[in-house]
Amino acid sequence: MTIRVADELLMFLPAARRERVSRVPSDGTSTLGHLVESLGVPLPEAGPMTVGGEPAGPSTRPDAGAEVRVAAVPRPQPVPLEPGQVAPRFVLDVHLGTLSRRMRLVGLDTAYHNDMDDPALVVQANEERRVLLTQDRGLLRRRALWFGAYVRGSRPDDQLRDVLDRFAPVLRPWTRCTACNGELVPVDKREIERDLEAGTRRSYDVYGRCAGCGQVYWRGAHGGHLEKIVHEATRLVEAATVAK
Ligand SMILES: [Zn+2]
Numbered sequence: 001m002t003i004r005v006a007d008e009l010l011m012f013l014p015a016a017r018r019e020r021v022s023r024v025p026s027d028g029t030s031t032l033g034h035l036v037e038s039l040g041v042p043l044p045e046a047g048p049m050t051v052g053g054e055p056a057g058p059s060t061r062p063d064a065g066a067e068v069r070v071a072a073v074p075r076p077q078p079v080p081l082e083p084g085q086v087a088p089r090f091v092l093d094v095h096l097g098t099l100s101r102r103m104r105l106v107g108l109d110t111a112y113h114n115d116m117d118d119p120a121l122v123v124q125a126n127e128e129r130r131v132l133l134t135q136d137r138g139l140l141r142r143r144a145l146w147f148g149a150y151v152r153g154s155r156p157d158d159q160l161r162d163v164l165d166r167f168a169p170v171l172r173p174w175t176r177c178t179a180c181n182g183e184l185v186p187v188d189k190r191e192i193e194r195d196l197e198a199g200t201r202r203s204y205d206v207y208g209r210c211a212g213c214g215q216v217y218w219r220g221a222h223g224g225h226l227e228k229i230v231h232e233a234t235r236l237v238e239a240a241t242v243a244k
Contacts, residue, residue, distance in 0.1 A: 182212025
């Protein structure tokens, strides 16, 4: 049997066997899902698949001589949403702390704990219908997981770009606490003025207080860097949405 994988998926194959077309010994009893994963590609990363040119699902059992093709997931990738839900919710594994703060900055509902083990992550993803983002391929192979995605890139900038390009989610910048993911409620500057240092009071504008942890957020000198992240994120989602 031969399996041809899309270029975007080659990164999952072991370096020594990173070829577009792999010859795979098969007795005709293995499922397509199993064969694809045995190449190294986590199933949540596999897009539409065909056997002999015909669309096929992971439970298909291709013949020993079959020609299989595996595409990458479509971008933007649709995520099932509940009524009233405007953007996917996410949960991130323990290594993606910086990414989680950036996703919250642009208003994405992003759960993150720095001490959550793999089974707990899968439980939270399934119970709260959150897309699990990770760079751990083993985690993406867990059968029970309802929706997972591998995050490309080692720098948080690249990782955010990848997530936005993949899901093109509706953004609501400056509406979420970057520390705890709580929603921000508007707050009058006069209300909290007394708690601010004089320098802060002069040069910052308050824009919200976290309903969860009480943290107050303001925009000012420090905002430059964050404004840039938000601006780029908005532009990227617009581009990804147009591409749809
Ligand atoms: Zn908070």
